[in-house]
Amino acid sequence: MDIQIGRGKTARRAxxxxxxxxxxxxxxxxxxxxxxxxxxxxxxxxxxxIASAMDGxxxxxxxxxxxxxxxxGVLNLEGIQTRYADPNPVLDRIASVSKxxxxxxxxxxxxxxxxxxxxxxxIHEIKSQGAIAAVSATPxxxxxxxxxxxxxxxxxxxxxxxxxxxxxxxxxxVDPLDLGKFCQDMPVPVILGNCVTYEVALNLMKAGASGILxxxxxxxxxxxxxxxxxxxxxxxxxxxCAAAREDFHRETGRYVPVIADGGLITGGDICKCIASGAxxxxxxxxxxxxxxxxxxxxxxxxxxxxxxxxxGTRIRVGTTGTLEEILRGPARLDDGTHxxxxxxxxxxxxxxxxxxxxxxxxxxxxxxxxxxxxxxxQKAQQLGMGK
Numbered sequence: 001m002d003i004q005i006g007r008g009k010t011a012r013r014a015x016x017x018x019x020x021x022x023x024x025x026x027x028x029x030x031x032x033x034x035x036x037x038x039x040x041x042x043x044x045x046x047x048x049x050i051a052s053a054m055d056g057x058x059x060x061x062x063x064x065x066x067x068x069x070x071x072x073g074v075l076n077l078e079g080i081q082t083r084y085a086d087p088n089p090v091l092d093r094i095a096s097v098s099k100x101x102x103x104x105x106x107x108x109x110x111x112x113x114x115x116x117x118x119x120x121x122x123i124h125e126i127k128s129q130g131a132i133a134a135v136s137a138t139p140x141x142x143x144x145x146x147x148x149x150x151x152x153x154x155x156x157x158x159x160x161x162x163x164x165x166x167x168x169x170x171x172x173x174v175d176p177l178d179l180g181k182f183c184q185d186m187p188v189p190v191i192l193g194n195c196v197t198y199e200v201a202l203n204l205m206k207a208g209a210s211g212i213l214x215x216x217x218x219x220x221x222x223x224x225x226x227x228x229x230x231x232x233x234x235x236x237x238x239x240x241c242a243a244a245r246e247d248f249h250r251e252t253g254r255y256v257p258v259i260a261d262g263g264l265i266t267g268g269d270i271c272k273c274i275a276s277g278a279x280x281x282x283x284x285x286x287x288x289x290x291x292x293x294x295x296x297x298x299x300x301x302x303x304x305x306x307x308x309x310x311x312g313t314r315i316r317v318g319t320t321g322t323l324e325e326i327l328r329g330p331a332r333l334d335d336g337t338h339x340x341x342x343x344x345x346x347x348x349x350x351x352x353x354x355x356x357x358x359x360x361x362x363x364x365x366x367x368x369x370x371x372x373x374x375x376x377x378q379k380a381q382q383l384g385m386g387k
Contacts, residue, residue: 016218016233017263017272021367027352034348035355036341038280040257041156041189041210043132046070047327047341048280048356049270050259051287052219053136053158054302055079056094056295058287059087060125062323065292067131069327070341074158074282075122076302077137077145082119083112087294094314095296102314106300107307114141116148123152136160139177150187156210158191160302162224163216165195166203183208194261196232201241205248205256212256213282214241218263220285221301221315234263235276235364242277242360266336267343274344274359275351285315286337290323334384 002010038048051058051066051073058066058073059081066073080087090109097105119135126133136158137145149157159182166179183190192204193213201212214237217225225231232240238260249255257279264270264283273281288299300314321332329339336343353359371385378386 014233014236015366017235017269017276018371019233019366019368020235020272020276021365021370022272022275022347022351023363023365024350025352025363029349029352029354031342031345031349033354034345036344036348038257038356040072040259040280041191043072043155043189045072048274048344049327049340050074050134050280050282052261052282052284053077053079053160054221054284054288054300055081055091056288056299057284057293059294060122062287062290062292062294063126063133064129064131065323066287066327069324071327072132072134072156073287074134074136074156075126077119077122077135077149078114078141079302080109081122082114083110085115085118091294091296094300095298099314106314111307114145116145119145119148120152123149123154127153127155132156134158139164139179142182143175143177146182146186154188156191157186157188158193158213160193160213162228163194163230164192164204165200166207179204179209180207183210191259193259195241196237198240198244201244201258202248205244205254209256211259212241212245213259213261214238214278215260215262215282219261219301220263220265220317221299221313222262223301223313227309234260234273238273238276238278245277267340267347268336270340271344271347271359272364274356275362275364277360279356279360285317286326286340287323289317289320289337290326291319291321292323293319335387336385 005011047070049071053074053076058075063073080090084090123133133154134156135154138161142159189210191211192209195201196216217231218234241258245258259280259282260273260278261282270281285299288295297319298314299317329342331338351362378384
């Protein structure tokens with residue numbers, strides 16, 4: 001039902017992940033029986049979790065380790081890894097600078113030109129270790145570096161921007177990326193994003209996307225919602241885009257996975273996104289806390305270094321454990337940020353969902369008090385869910 005904002009302006013109520021709860025049904029099952037395998041771009045993975053293409057989250061080492069653990073990591077092709085042959089001194093500077101000097105430093109460091117030879121080198125470094133080479137670029141970067149990605153033999157190509165659509169208008173002097181032609185011409189499956197509406201998701205699927213990224217501005221280090229005032233809370237955005245997936249599959253027979261991207265911190269967040277209709281999730285800050293992460297305990301958004309309008313910041317996330325502990329356990333923390341796979345399997349068992357498809361069908365309730373009800377002592381003592 002539309003809500004009247006004022007004369008001539010109505011709005012639809014949208015819901016965030018924190019406002020919903022998953023409702024147990026008539027059946028439960030042993031978590032060991034919960035099947036979490038999914039497929040994207042013809043690649044099957046045991047864990048429906050992708051590490052986001054952020055410089056504080058994924059480098060070659062992280063991409064390899066994520067593959068070994070059954071997940072997937074995406075390397076940012078317009079970041080530190082492809083601008084500097086040895087990124088370590090640069091990452092040290094980012095971690096050591098004060099918050100007042102941070103934006104200026106980032107603009108300086110990211111002014112260094114991207115080197116196509118480093119794009120190919122990083123992809124080769126990942127593949128030579130038997131890992132999945134998934135990489136990301138903006139639409140402008142895809143035009144410029146798509147041939148290098150194809151030449152190097154990447155396995156998946158994510159084309160990402162704050163908002164991506166098939167109806168992009170550009171000045172006459174600029175040739176926009178034709179998403180349909182790009183998907184058709186690339187010898188690599190292309191995942192497109194980001195979007196938050198049914199119509200745009202459906203158009204991206206029609207353009208040939210092998211996956212759709214959903215989410216504008218919910219990320220821990222992103223400031224797009226404050227800078228631009230745009231976005232749709234994730235539960236509603238995911239449900240709308242999942243509806244587009246279902247209609248597209250019914251019409252064409254082609255199933256295009258929907259990936260919830262951003263704003264997910266705990267295992268419960270991941271469970272609720274899949275229950276809202278997602279096939280998988282993309283997360284950044286939880287992995288930035290891994291001992292193996294390149295960010296030295298810091299995390300920053302992809303749009304942070306913009307020379308004109310930065311839309312991200314650097315946040316300190318600390319280091320809480322190894323990547324394996326965060327992804328597969330055993331958990332050393334009690335707040336839902338460790339053993340994300342175990343949380344998903346346990347939630348599926350409690351809800352009686354044998355696989356991700358059944359998890360997408362569980363009952364959802366509007367429950368804004370879910371995370372606060374009865375948690376007075378945890379909040380007061382900053383324990384568990386009160387941290």
